[in-house]
Each structure stands twice: as C-alpha cells, then as structure tokens.
Amino acid sequence: MSEPVLLVRDLVAGYEPGVPIVRGASISVGKGEIVVVLGPNGAGKSSFIKAVAGLVPITSGTVLLDGLDITAAPAHTMVRLGLAFVPQTENIFPQMSVDDNLKVACGILKPRDIPARIDEMYATFPDLERHRRMSAGNLSGGQRQMLAVARALIVHPKVLVLDEPSAGLSPKFVSMVFEMLTDIRKSGVTILLVEQNAKAALAIGDRAYVLVEGKDRHEGVASELWNDPVVAELYLGQRPSHPKTGGAA
Ligand SMILES: Nc1ncnc2c1ncn2[C@@H]1O[C@H](COP(=O)(O)OP(=O)(O)O)[C@@H](O)[C@H]1O
Ligand SMILES: [Mg+2]
Incomplete structure (x- = not known):
C-alpha cells in the first residue's frame, strides 16, 4: 500500500460513557485508494466513521490524517483539515x-x-x-x-468519507453512484466508503475491512474478499446464496 492518508488505530468510541460501540477498530487508507468498510447491520460502521469525522466521542485510539493527529479535532474543523464526510x-x-x-x-x-x-x-x-x-x-x-x-x-479534501451512499437508491442509481465514485478516484481523490451493498462496493474498492461488533475482524484485497470463506463466515446474510440471514439486513 502507498503511504496512508488516513490511519486509524485501536479506535474505541461510543455515545455514552462506558458503552463502547466501536471496540478497537484499526484501518488504513492509502493515497488514491478506495477502501471499503463492510459489516452486518449494527456492526458499528456508521459509528466508526462518525467517530473518525469527530461526530462520536472517542475514548481511546488515534486518528491520523496525513500524519497529523486529528483524534480530538472537533467535527467542524475536519473540512479544513482535509477530511470531508458525507453522512448517510x-x-x-x-x-x-x-x-x-x-x-x-x-x-x-x-x-x-x-x-x-x-x-x-x-x-x-x-x-x-x-x-x-x-x-x-x-x-x-x-x-x-x-x-x-x-x-x-x-x-x-485529502480524503472523502462516505456512509452508505447507495442506501435506499434504486438499482439504476446505485450503479450511477458507484460509477461516480470510480471517476472521482481516477481524479486522484482518496476514498473511505462504508457500505451494506458489499458486492457493488467490493467491485470498485481496492481493499476492504469487515467490521464485526465494532472491531475490524478481517482485511483483504477487495476483488478477493467476495469469495473469501472467512468473510462468508463473518458476514452471514449479505450473500444471496447463503441459507441463513444471521443479523444483517
Ligand atoms: N445516536 C446513537 N445513540 C446511541 N446508540 C447508537 C446511536 N447510533 C447508533 N447506536 C448504536 O450503535 C450500534 C451500531 O450502530 P451503527 O454504527 O449505526 O451500525 P451500522 O452502521 O454498522 O449499521 C447499534 O447498536 C446502535 O443501536
Ligand atoms: Mg450505518
């Protein structure tokens, strides 16, 4: 991987004191990459990127943007620092x-x-x-x-962070949004993408992490993860071929 633009280490975050939702999540996003964060519904994906963007209180861990520690930076300063967050x-x-x-x-x-x-x-x-x-x-x-x-x-921005940009869209618009993200990456922008739509996200991503119960449980090359048995195990319910829909929407 190229030098990381965004480096998140051992992040613990949550909405109430003593109730961590993000439980020690670590990811890195290299310059010019599209990195995808997958995970079942309720895994803490939104909480994770909101914490990165300064919108959910962080208890411990670090967030580095281009080497600068932005862990304690308030949300309204993120754009100036170079992190642009698109909420769901x-x-x-x-x-x-x-x-x-x-x-x-x-x-x-x-x-x-x-x-x-x-x-x-x-x-x-x-x-x-x-x-x-x-x-x-x-x-x-x-x-x-x-x-x-x-x-x-x-x-x-140095990094564009998106929470489920395809949520609620009809299939035609889903492909439009993913094509748009591919074009944006071609223009040199680094992208961190949280998605429920694993197949479409893995098709445009470079690398992906699977977040389970607030922790990154698996990491891999995006094009390989769709067929990775460990992902199937961790990520039940996202795959039409799977008989059980354990937890995921
Ligand atoms: N504003 C909030 N206040 C308290 N708990 C929340 C809030 N938002 C989400 N949660 C809780 O955090 C957990 C993870 O939710 P979320 O981060 O939205 O997961 P995901 O995006 O992976 O579906 C859930 O148990 C949810 O109930
Ligand atoms: Mg979410």
Missing part, C-alpha cells in the same frame, strides 16, 4: 437550490475562487448543472447523492 442522510439542504447547496459548501475557499470551483463541479457533474436552479429536494435520489458528494469534494 441529511447530507444536502432540500429547500435550497442546487447552486446554493454548492455555494454554502465553499466556506473554506477564498471568495474569489468560488465561482470557478463551482463551475468545475458542474463540469464534473453535468446533471447537477442542468438542475442548478432547482430545489435540491426535488432531485432524484441519485442526483441528491451526487450533490452531497459534490458538496464534499468542492473544498479539495
């Missing part, structure tokens, strides 16, 4: 136009650079440009995710 829901302002959604995401850019940067986003996402005056709430599910990702990318 409520990741756009539905009442505002597409244009305004992008404008308000530009906070850390120099005002004179903003119009050109918005134009660059429209060049990357022509579908958004076509709807630039539309209320974001009227976009399709796939376009909404596109807008959420554009809002995150607009400030040139």
